[in-house]
Amino acid sequence: MTRRVGAATAGFVLLAGVLSGSAEAAPNPGGQTANAGAADRQERRADYDSRKSLGAAADAQPTVALRRAIVAEPSGAAVNTLRDSLGVQGIVDIDGATGTPRRVAKLDGYLTAASKKKPADIALDYVRTHSAVFGLDSDALSKLTLRKDYVDVAGTHHLSFVQVADGVPVFGNGLKAHVAKNGRLIQVDGSPVKSLPDAAGATKVSAEGARSAAVKDVAGDSAAKVTKAATGATRTTTFSDGGNAKLVWFQAAGGPRLAWQTIAVDEGYVHVVDAASGEVLYRQNTVDADNGSVFYNYPGAPKGGTQQNVSLTRWLPNNSPRLAGNVAHVWSDVNDDDIANPDEEVGPSGPRSFVYPFTDFSATVGGKCSAQYKCSWDPNTPFSWQKNREQNAVQMYYFLGVFHDHLNAKPIGFTRTAGNFEAVDGDAVQGHAMDGANTAEGLPDTAHDNNANMNTPPDGIPPVMQMYLFVPSARFIAGNSGDDSAILFHEYTHGLSNRLVVDANGNSTLGDIQAGAMGEAWGDWYGLDFLVSEGLEKDTAAVDMMVGEYVNAGGTIRSQPSDCTVGAAATSCPGTAGAGPGGYTYGDFGRVSAAGPQVHADGEIWMQTLWDLRKAIGSKKAQSLITRAMELSPANPSFLDMRNSILQADLVVNGGNLQKKIWKTFAARGMGYFAAAVDGDDAQPVEDFSLPPAASTPRGTLTGTVTDQDTGAAVAGLTVGFGGHASGFAGDLQATTGADGKYTITGIFPGTYAKVFARGAGYDIQVRTLSISSHTKVENWSVRKDWAASSGGGTVVDFSGPDYTAFGCGPGKLIDQSQAIGWGSDIGEQFIIVQLSGVVNISELVINPSATCGDDETASTGGYRVETSPDGTTWTQAAAGTFPAGTVTPTVVPLTAGATGVEYIRYTMLTSQGQDAGLCPSAASGCSFLDSTELAVYGPAAG
Secondary structure (H helix, E strand, O other), rough: OOOOOOOOOOOOOOOOOOOOOOOOOOOOOOOOOOOOOHHHHOOOOOEEEEOOOOOOOOOOOOOOOHHHOOOOOHHHHHHHHHHHOOOOOOEEEEOOOEEEEEEEEEEEOOOOOOOOOOOOHHHHHHHHHHHHHHHHHHHHHHOEEEEEEEEEOOOEEEEEEEEEEEEEEEOOOOEEEEEEEOOOOEEEEOOOOOOOOOOOOOOOOOOOHHHHHHHHHHHOOOOOOOOOEEEOOEEEEEEOOOOEEEEEEEEEEEEEEEEEEEEEEEOOOEEEOOOOOOOOEEEOOEEOOEEEEEEEOOOOOOOEEEEHHHHHHHOOOOOOOOOOOEEEEEOOOOOOOOOOHHHHHOOEEEOOOEEEOOOOHHHHOOOOOOOOOOOOOOOOOOOOHHHHHHHHHHHHHHHHHHHHHHHHHHOOOOOOOOOOHHHHOOOOOEEEEEEOOOOOOOOHHHHHHHOOOEEOOOOOOOOOEOOOOOOOOOOOOOEHHEEEHHHHHHHHHHHHHHOOEEHHHHOOOOOOHHHHHHHHHHHHHHHHHHHHOOOOOOOOOOOOOOOOOOOOOOOOOOOOOOOOOOOOOOOOOOEEOOOOOOOOOOHHHHHHHHHOOOOOHHHHHHHHHHHHHHHHOOOOHHHHHHHHHHHHHHOOOOOOHHHHHHHHHHHHOOOOOOOOHHHHHHHOEEOOOOOOOOOOOOOOOEEEHHHHHHOOOOEEEEEEEEEOOOOOEEOOOEEEEOOOOOOOOOOOOOEEEOOOEEEEEEEEEEEEEEEEEEEEEEEEEEEEEEEEOEEEEEEEEEOOOOOOOOOOOEEEEEOOOOOOOOOOHHHHHOOOOOOOOOEEEEEEEEEEEEEEEEEEEOEEEEEEOOOOOOHHHEEOOOOOEEEEEEOOOOOOEEEEEEOOOOOOHHHHHOOOOOOOEEEEEEEEEEEEHHHHHOOOOOOOOHHHHEEEEEEEEEHHHHH
16 A cells, blocks of 8 residues: 655645645655656655754764753853844844854844945954854854855845865855945854864765765665766765765764765755765755747637747757757656657757647547647547647747746846856756656656656756646646646746755755745746736736646636735635635645645745735835845745845845835734744744834843753753744844753843743753733743653664655654654554663653554554663563554553663554554555654653
8 A cells, every 4th residue: 555645744745736846746655667757756755954953963873972962052141232232123043053143134224334345354254243143263264265156136245155174165054144235234144163173084985875875865776876977176076967975064963074965966865974974964855846839828828828939049059959058958858767868859840940830639638628728638649749749848948948037137136146047057957848758658657747846956956847747637637737837937936946045055945844835935926927927917806816727727726816815705715624715824824735734735825925015016026025035045944034034135125115015915914023933844833913013112021940840950051932033033032041041031022922932952842822011021941851852862773664754754753852743654563762862760751642644543553562771682661552542642651660771762563543443454544554653751861
């Protein structure tokens, strides 16, 4: 039975009316052939960053000290001094993984006055002045190398400094700065590493070994073989697929480690692999699944639906023998081998002409085909797509050229220096028209239909866009995503956002939850904005903005039109059962889809908000601010982070003249001043419709002490913060507890804050709703350390059964402190061994046996066994029993033995609740799968 995709699964989406953020057809374990294209692989591994779990990757065989390591925060006095100097809308956002600023800025002003100095000097002078906050002394500053300084179309310099030690750059972390054309410093970000080793030393793992480890991590033994191409003088090895491996420093909890950064183009991933142990420290999926005769829009469209002869000379060299120029190379990759075979290239139809007529299959196919939505192939006739093979490749080339020029021009300005896609820089788009059309004896197989995707590696490596045929159904016509302008523009925009929302090294930082949702929304917004601006679609007073209108025969691949306003009638904006009718607001996050948080569904909230913004300030202003905001974005932004970046962009571009309209637009969608999200990974943000309080409003203070619930001792190094105001918002309302467990947060506007939190490595997060007055409020916290938690250094050392990490529900999810997704396995006795972050006298063991990974309740664990060990060798049975049917919440498991001096836990799932209820064999999930969501261990340290 094929593992199904669950509500919180990262990296996959069933095509229930959505397009690619990753590969989006249903996963098919074991069904992938060795020569399948990278972007077609349905088993996309979830992104992973060990820096989010302080200590998880501290050492190949980490000691307890390293696994417990917590990066020191900067001086509280220094942070408070800087924050106070920036005023009400100042930002000093400290990254917990480095103890240095993720972002320093002012939403209502600049960090420095105008200057005629060089932009790099302006930025470094500011960092030097505030070295206690940035953690960079003169030696650390000397290890900065200016990687990039590009000037956007508004005249702003965007600088990226890479930290380098012994010729080896730091991965991900670094220093970014943004300087206005008059020399005023706008923002500094990047989370630099405080100290670096003096020498790299030798590596135990070679470049080839690191690439092999990376490929095995995502593709097992099924990956296509590549060969070593060359080794550069900068410790970089390139491979035949266009990817490479280079030495980097990677910030682990125990300090920087020497590692290999690998880019596997065929597989579509960036990895960082420990150079001593071969351990995967970081994984990022780079695939976002979503003279000729051409259509300006789509075949049959009221505007732009009739083929026109246009000049391709803007994008195609004179007398070109194929569709290859500076902006793209397009061929029909019908066998999906990612190679432009001679019979897949499309040559001229005549001298300097690529005129190929479109053959309409509507009369043959019937169904939803019509004069307005013309079908382009017959799924009942193998190889029927050959009739339009050349036409579609030309069409795709035209769309790529047109949209390249649109994004390149002002006011968007996605230029070469900004990281766009051009052959002159070695990264023209590789367009695969009709990808996989001949993978099932003249027809597309199920992994190559009803979809589209965009694989965007870092700058300098060509992106790959793959467009598939659509199979007719009650929803779709027999069309081609390469003929649908909105779909192709959506995919291209994934390239824009992944090249602009980056770290100092140029790696995309768009995460899975809120940032991923914005990635999908930007794809929809830029495409529809262009079509409306060109007069190819109309944005009337009625609700009529449809994404994927062509393949849906007048409908949309989203749940409702993209121009639905808040409070719109259900007749035009039906919404969903979870979110209700009308335009969506921030509080609908995780409710638009019945499956829970989902990037395409939740992206509709951001898309509708941006369409409101377009109406409020105009298309050109919106294009400018939305793009500039990407360049100013912190890593893995939340909706609130990006709202702030749009406000900041307005300050830079328009002198802040549109601030009121911007605030009004976002507040109306629930992203007002008191809206709350803990961070970009928060799947349950809280909406608010308030505008910012007046600057003259008296403010209050929050103070208190944080203690350990099991020991009563003070807890140092934990963060107390205000969700929505501690990830890049006004005043940066957060503080770190001192050695005495005390914290103080000042400058708080009176009001109710929905997500005030206390959290730290290994401690369960606590979230409270607090009302703050203009006086001092005392709020004490008693937090609980979960010794099994991966964020505190707990690790999975062994497990049985399949590894469903590719579906976002691998064994590591059992100890991630989340009750939303867990460990999914198959029926049969399945065990997992967890090494705790220290030796513990267990006072309480808590297990959530509920089903996960998209399975129904019957897959929840029924029979179970728990064993404990001081050394991982000698085991004592501590508990055994059965969770009754319907047990789907965290449940205390009493221990009858083996509770003292414990460092290892072995948890065995024996049966599913479906088996225990006598439901098997049947279609119930519990007859095929066996799951548990979370395991937690509490108590004082032994000894």
